[in-house]
Amino acid sequence: MKKTQNKLCFFCFILLILITSSGCQNLFIPTNVPVVLRNDPVSNKPSPQQISIQSYTMASPGVVQDITNSGNNLVLFTFGTTYNINTYNTETMQLSAFVNSDKKALSALYDTFDTGIYYAEKLIDPITGNVGSQIIWSDINQNTTRVISLPEENVIQHFGIGDSGQVVYANNNNQIVLADSEGNRKVYSVLNNYNILAVDFINQEKGFIFIATDPQNEERTNLYYAKMKDDSSELASTMIAENVSSFDINDLTNEVVFIKNSGDAQTIRTWNTSASTTNSIATGNYKSVRFTPNGERIVFTQTTPNSDSLLKSIWIMDANGKNPLQLTAPLNINSEIICHPYKSVLFFSVEKSSDSISSADEHTLSQTYQLTYKID
DSSP states (O other), X not given: OHHHHHHHHHHHHHHHHHHHHTTTTSSSOOTTSOOOOOOOTTTOOXXXXXXXXXXXXXXXXXXXXXXXXXXXXXXXXXXXXXXXXXXXXXXXTEEEEEEEESSOEEEEEEOTTSSEEEEEEEEEOTTTOXXXXXXXXXXXXXXXXXEOSOTTOOBOSBOEEOTTSOEEEEBTTXXXXXXXXXXXXXXXXXXXXXXXXXXXXXXXXXXXXXXXXETTEEEEEEEEEEEOBTTBSEEOEEEEESSEEEEEEETTTTEEEEEEEETTEEEEEEEETTOSSOEEEEEEOEEEEEEOXXXXXXXXXXXXXXXXXXXXXXXXXXXXXXXXXXXXOOBOBOSOOEEOSSSSEXXXXXXXXXXXXXXXXXXXXXXXXXXEEEEO
């Protein structure tokens, strides 16, 4: 009996040490479920602010792509026997079919006025087997669908939205195209013939921000800015930073936030068109970054050093890099973090673990969460 008591005391002692050393937070974390953590694994810098999850719900199966300007609807992808684009009403919590196709959708965004959805669709030539993609627009009531890109164009997956309902994309000729759902289009040739990988439109400056392959090093991608000119279809670009992997634009503040790779770590930096240099605001192991719609904060994901690189935790900090706060435990996130336009609500998708997939949903491998938070 005494030996049993000693063993029990020893076990409790070891458990107490583990709990204490983990900050009382990291031992018992449900798999792929949002959990609030306040232990910064990178800097361990305390913040005077506190954050809490008010609620989280499993919104819908699928991978979230975008949210309307009203915040009432999401667009998601689900993959089954066909490739489906669905919409989800955040108020009624109803999922509706939007597009069902045998072609895989690569990305999707609502247009400026929420009247339709632009999406990139994968194409495979039945004769040559060559893989390409095209941009399509469908109105929100599914009455009209138009192919926006030209048949000879192969468009990039990561496109953006202009200020008047247009889509901005790059094609296989390394051109940037600004087009709308009515068939109007303007083509811009980028000097230096960059291989563009992602592009967006900075509205107030009437210019383009894009990531392109470094002409001197194909393994490195740089961030560039090119301003439109009324009398020219040519774009002279300026390099913002080297070795960039992700960026986002906030139209209210006219700022760009991006991740710069620096050896084994990354830095989050900001830039605007009036600045001659970028401003480094945080250092860590970052995977994605974006502004909240009001431009006051930045939401980002990061991995913990020496951990599974597929698992990312969600964080939020002030736009100047101060007061970083951790929102979730590490999750297998496979979408962008989508911010509600005027509420403290995030939407993101998590890949299901194989043991949680039943035969009824074997083709639905992702779940989108709705997470409401509060910062005090």
